[in-house]
Amino acid sequence: MSLKNKLGLGVASAALGLSLIGGGTYAYFSDSEVTNNTFAAGTLDLVANPTTIIDVDNIKPGDTMLREFFLENNGTLDIKSVVLNTSYDVTDAKEDNDGEDFGKHIRVNFLFNIDKLDAPVWSTTLYDLQNMDPKVVKNKFDDIFGDEWDHRGLAAGSSDRMWVQFEFVDNGEDQNMFQGDSLNLEWTFNATQKNGSER
Known part of the structure; x- marks a missing residue:
């Protein structure tokens, strides 16, 4: 056998050996599993009713004027x-209103104890309420609800009954400067979630 033939046979043998080695790696058992995962955010949906x-x-x-709402x-x-x-805005019926704000004369009495509606938990005027720091208002609301509110908050699917007197x-x-005046009041209740937790 010539040298040329021997070299060709050697190269062919080496190539066959490499292919067997490479093919051998696919001879082991294998398996795979796919997981499907989801993240769904919850919702905060605070409703004032009515x-x-x-x-x-x-x-x-x-x-x-005593009113109930939830x-x-x-x-x-x-x-x-x-x-x-x-927030509120006043429409003055007269041009000269002596600089008086109708909101300073409308008091809001927040009531909690239904059996003692004549004893407001917190009283303030619309004017003061509009100009009050929201954190102060939050603290007052926390005082109204007491420990129960602090620990429970407003659970999903539940409601709290509120009484307010204007x-x-x-x-x-x-x-007399208020005769014919009107006041448009907007109350916005802003809810915040409870702290995150290990899930």
Whole structure:
């Protein structure tokens, strides 16, 4: 056999050996498994029911208006706290209103004990409520609900009953400048979630 043939046979043998070695790696058992994973965020859905808490006309100094409403958690996550933001605008019936703000004469009495509705837990005017730091309002709400609110918050699927009384304060003085005035009140309840936890 010539040298050329011997070299060719050697190369062919080496190639066959490499292919057997390479092919041998596929002879071991193997298996695979695919996992499908999901992350679904929960929802915060705070609802005030009814959405119009008060709608009255022809009020006069000394009038009080008691209203009931519910804060409902229609979401899937528990609510830790609720902060109330207040804004209003006044339409003056007269051009000269002596610089008086109608909101300073509308008092809000937040009531919690249904058996003692004459004893408000917290009273303030709409004017003060509008200009109050939201953190102060939150602290007041926490005081109203006490320990139960602090520990439970507003659980998903639950509701809390609220009582509020509006009062056109009779200050014993001439309040004729408010005749015909109207006040548009907007209350925004802002909910925050409870702290994250190990899941």
